[in-house]
Amino acid sequence: MRFWKDRTGKQWAVDLTVATVRRVQKETGFHLAKIIEIEEVAKLKDDELLFCDILWSIHREDAEKAGMARHEFEANLSGSSIMEACDAVLFGATDFLSDSRKGQIFRQLLTNFNNLQQMKIDEVEKIVSQLPLKALTGKSADVPDSSELIQADGRSQN
Numbered sequence: 001m002r003f004w005k006d007r008t009g010k011q012w013a014v015d016l017t018v019a020t021v022r023r024v025q026k027e028t029g030f031h032l033a034k035i036i037e038i039e040e041v042a043k044l045k046d047d048e049l050l051f052c053d054i055l056w057s058i059h060r061e062d063a064e065k066a067g068m069a070r071h072e073f074e075a076n077l078s079g080s081s082i083m084e085a086c087d088a089v090l091f092g093a094t095d096f097l098s099d100s101r102k103g104q105i106f107r108q109l110l111t112n113f114n115n116l117q118q119m120k121i122d123e124v125e126k127i128v129s130q131l132p133l134k135a136l137t138g139k140s141a142d143v144p145d146s147s148e149l150i151q152a153d154g155r156s157q158n
Helices: 018-028 038-046 048-065 070-075 079-096 101-130 133-137
Strands: 002-005 011-014
Touching: 002 079, 011 048, 011 079, 018 048, 038 048, 038 079, 048 070, 048 079
Parallel strands: none
Antiparallel strands: 002 011
């Protein structure tokens, strides 16, 4: 079972079963058991609306039990929560397929990809943190902030 949080902080569990995979396929046309094929992963990552349909199909029963309509569920999705949910669904699919050799290989590939992605993010953050202020803002570090240019009586010094 994998977990992700929506933008309100609510935690959702991805626990794929045959019934869930069947429901997702019937409602969206997407076959989660074929997710280990690279074309299916690309489809999932490239089409956010399809992915939101898949998420709703996976979580519809839990959402409705909590009194949440589809539009409310979708309103709680944002870029970072969609990315987190995508990882939960991808890894959830590898859990579902864990007995197959392909599932084990796919899980390792996902882990390696996520590790590489985090390394790249860390590298970019390090480079950005070392840039001089002028490179980030277009201003020299010794240029006063606009608030410093306002005198106590509210008039500009210029």
